[in-house]
Amino acid sequence: MFDKSVYINRRKQLIDKMSGGLVLILGNEEAPANYPSNTYKFRQDSSFLYFFGLNMPGFAGLMDADSGEVCLYGNDVDMDDIIWMGPQPSVKDLAASVGVTCSAPFCKLAEALKEAISQGRKIHFLPPYRYHNMLLLEDLLGIHHSLIKNYSSLELIKAVVALRSVKEACEIEQINLACNIGYEMHVAAMKHALPGQKEQYIAGLIEGIAASYGSLVSFPVILSQNGETLHNHDHSKTLTVGRMMLTDAGAENNMNYCSDFTRTVPVGGRFDQRQKDVYNIVLACNNKAMEIARPGVTYQYVHLEVCKVLAQGLKDLGLMKGDVNAAVAAGAHALFMPHGLGHMMGLDVHDMEDLGQIYVGYDDETRPINQFGTSSLRMGRKLQPGFVVTDEPGCYFIPALIDQWREQGLHKEFLVYDKIETYKDFGGIRLEDDILITENGCKCMGDHRAPITVEEVENTING
Structure with a gap:
């Protein structure tokens, strides 16, 4: 206490x-x-x-x-x-x-x-x-x-x-401690992302790291080489070369404060060029959020700006076309990122969600946007110093969603469906950090940021 x-x-x-x-x-x-x-x-x-x-x-x-x-x-x-x-x-x-x-x-x-x-x-x-x-x-x-x-x-x-x-100094200290446990969990997961390894073994390993500190995991571990399923709790697969392992996991420390990180890594320790291209787009999205998140800015604005980075990156790869701002305004980007940028963190991994997300993530000034993808943004209101939020952009190729949108002819002016078809075997990437809103901007929680660049991830696995 x-x-x-x-x-x-x-x-x-x-x-x-x-x-x-x-x-x-x-x-x-x-x-x-x-x-x-x-x-x-x-x-x-x-x-x-x-x-x-x-x-x-x-x-x-x-x-x-x-x-x-x-x-x-x-x-x-x-x-x-x-x-x-x-x-x-x-x-x-x-x-x-x-x-x-x-x-x-x-x-x-x-x-x-x-x-x-x-x-x-x-x-x-x-x-x-x-x-x-x-x-x-x-x-x-x-x-x-x-x-x-x-x-x-x-x-x-x-x-x-x-x-x-608004987190007090004593709470920020506790969230940092939970983030340090989360760091160990994710580094361990990376080091075991090897061909022939069972997903279940790695999921159990990182749960054990949380338990070794006397804490719980902050939510059931999401770990899968089928990362296109956003909350994939099925750990029944064996890792194979050519796939990427998405791990979304965090710790809840003995004071019940939580962490929540996601990393996506190549099985066997080397990204192929296609994986690297998409990965670096998602990393640019993550970094963009930290660049612009600050007091007085709504997280809804941050979300939409990040979506523009995603759309521009996918346009550069030939998967999207047309005006990027118009594409995001129309919601075309949500084919690849059908979720929000983040949520509040604290004593709950989705802090205070039991009280009603509309009261936690929104207020009279900022209201939810009723559009596929953006409507799933849990945290939209104006940021204040002391807020702790997740920054978790992603890019997913969900075959069933691609088929549905193509059949319905949705956003044909922004989506290059023939090229998108060639990515249906890709899976998904999500990169998540916990960030503290400071007086002048924001910073990553924890003593160290879990390996996140292509080089850091490959060196961690191969080291």
Whole structure:
């Protein structure tokens, strides 16, 4: 945990943003894998971690936005717990460790909420994403679980997003640590990108690196020589010469801060000319984003400028034609990059996505663009110092999508379909870094940038 002053200050800032009422922040419970006592590795709710810091199941926090009072609800362990888990601190001591002076058994939470409801007070809560908390909220508030998300507090969502979006110095330090683990994971993956190697072995190897630091992977590892499938979790293939291995993976450190990198490397350690040509276009896109991302600029603008770099590069290869600006405005480039440039990073790999992406990535000034590809941009709003976002352009040749667009005659004025046909066996390339928005621009997170130039990648594999 951070020092208790961090949590005290965060709760005070949240209360100051609220108009009144009670703010309920639920922690998570254990989730059984296949029977009750065999659970998945516990993952605490990120907003509960942000405001209360306790990484253990069975807790809830209640803040009074009128009086400023805060109380932690949870149950002390019994002897059976101690036998299996060893001695545990009391709820009172846990509360004190994060600067909370009031604590009570979990059953008292229902009483406190019932009294507030009887007084006509507003109960603010965040939209739940786990069924246990949906059912718990039904019991606590009397709202059917199927409707509970409709009653979540937009005021609270916006207040939490405003606070969690700008990372404190202590958070940036933790994200850097997660990025350093991610660096090790990706270098290890590169060194094993050899003909005859199993994808599953490499995926397991880099998961093990994350686990060796006591951390989780920040999301299920994406690793495949069929990189044209954007989120390919199938690790059943054996690597072959002539293919490229795309690895999209990150670590979640012991403070639950995340990293998220992607590298695409040639199996066997040498890019052929066709691979090198496309690879360098994607690298130019990645570098363009870091060149122009800065406070006051929207990430939607950065995304569109990067797409122009992609379109120009593909035009130079003879795969696109016509005016580049017009092609991007029409969405023709999305045949090759049907996703957005990036998303927020922090305690979640897609930070705060549980609160509603429209509130995290957009605001009243910047709205989503309803166009294939660009509509998938998770982060579009104006950048501020302290934001951490991913920079992950890509170029993919998806046979089914190519066939569909060609059959429908889409964007014939910008796409050279006969040439594109010859790339249907290519696969895909994505290059992703995590970047911190600074006062004057941006910088890569982590002590070292994972190998990314053609020369760096080839030397890492062959070294």
